[in-house]
Amino acid sequence: ARICGLTSQGLERSEGCEGPEKNETLELAFPNFAYSVGLAGILQKSPDMSLLNHLTLEQILDAEGAEDLEGDLLTFARLMRALLYFPGAVRPLLEEAAVQLDSPKGSEWISLLTQPPFVDSLTYRHAQHSVAQGRISAAYAKLCGPLWKDEPVKVLHACAVRWVKLHESAIFQKDIVDARLRWANATFAFGETLRDYADALPDDGLANPPVPLLLEHALSARLHPKIEQQMEDFSMFRRTDTVPNMSIYSPPLILFFQSLMPWSVLDHSGVTATPLLWSDIGRGLAMALKDIGLFTMEAISQLLSSAGAVLRQHFWARRATD
Numbered sequence: 219a220r221i222c223g224l225t226s227q228g229l230e231r232s233e234g235c236e237g238p239e240k241n242e243t244l245e246l247a248f249p250n251f252a253y254s255v256g257l258a259g260i261l262q263k264s265p266d267m268s269l270l271n272h273l274t275l276e277q278i279l280d281a282e283g284a285e286d287l288e289g290d291l292l293t294f295a296r297l298m299r300a301l302l303y304f305p306g307a308v309r310p311l312l313e314e315a316a317v318q319l320d321s322p323k324g325s326e327w328i329s330l331l332t333q334p335p336f337v338d339s340l341t342y343r344h345a346q347h348s349v350a351q352g353r354i355s356a357a358y359a360k361l362c363g364p365l366w367k368d369e370p371v372k373v374l375h376a377c378a379v380r381w382v383k384l385h386e387s388a389i390f391q392k393d394i395v396d397a398r399l400r401w402a403n404a405t406f407a408f409g410e411t412l413r414d415y416a417d418a419l420p421d422d423g424l425a426n427p428p429v430p431l432l433l434e435h436a437l438s439a440r441l442h443p444k445i446e447q448q449m450e451d452f453s454m455f456r457r458t459d460t461v462p463n464m465s466i467y468s469p470p471l472i473l474f475f476q477s478l479m480p481w482s483v484l485d486h487s488g489v490t491a492t493p494l495l496w497s498d499i500g501r502g503l504a505m506a507l508k509d510i511g512l513f514t515m516e517a518i519s520q521l522l523s524s525a526g527a528v529l530r531q532h533f534w535a536r537r538a539t540d
Contacts, residue, residue, distance in 0.1 A: 240407040247406040249307050250358035252300035259293030260370045279397045297377050305339040307355035314363020330378045334385045342398040352490045353418040360420040467493040
């Protein structure tokens with residue numbers, strides 16, 4: 219088979235190339251690269267924020283046509299794509315950039331993160347590499363989060379606001395969803411590399427990272443060969459593929475009640491599971507009470523109707539007898 223050529227725009231398939239087409243665009247596969255190229259543009263030159271509204275949705279979604287853009291438009295397009303495909307990296311970045319989410323300014327971020335395309339990030343995560351991409355996002359935020367302080371986080375906020383407004387339009391909503399679905403099922407040429415990061419931890423990006431779990435178990439097996447020989451199943455040394463559903467950003471009391479459920483798994487990375495807040499529970503309880511109230515009113519109405527019919531039948535029977 220002939221070799222497929224690699225270009226800066228993506229994969230250029232040669233005639234006779236075998237196998238499915240694989241996406242070669244780095245910023246679509248690695249969240250750290252996606253956010254870094256946008257950050258580099260901001261640090262290189264303070265962008266003109268008025269140009270953000272001149273960026274079309276087609277220009278944002280066309281990662282392979284990025285060469286047609288330049289300057290601030292290219293910076294905005296890259297940052298918008300990072301937010302669309304890796305929205306789970308936003309909260310860790312804000313934490314490391316010293317953005318207080320419980321402050322008035324932080325409440326603006328909370329409002330944005332509870333709307334599409336951020337609130338439904340788990341629905342459109344990548345089918346094969348979401349765990350690795352989540353762990354890379356957490357490690358990137360730990361290492362480079364402080365670089366996003368001040369102006370970069372303001373630009374990030376403006377781009378997030380633009381996404382929320384675009385998603386509110388029924389004209390653009392279908393194109394956005396289609397693009398996210400295509401990305402979620404895309405095949406990356408860097409698949410093997412991404413799988414190597416499935417066990418990455420947020421502290422792995424620090425100057426003195428902890429010893430990887432796999433190496434710890436290997437060292438333990440070397441020091442205790444007799445125990446290793448007695449083990450028939452070494453799967454206990456590997457991490458499970460269970461998808462975490464408990465966010466470390468949820469309130470402690472909610473985490474406690476979630477931990478009582480046997481299917482609950484804590485998301486140590488902070489990017490895979492969506493936080494469950496008291497406001498979410500309040501809305502759920504209000505909807506449940508509303509449904510119960512409607513059911514009760516309907517049941518009472520049916521009972522009264524049935525009782526009225528029985529009484530009328532009994533009344534007419536008595537009258538006919540008299």
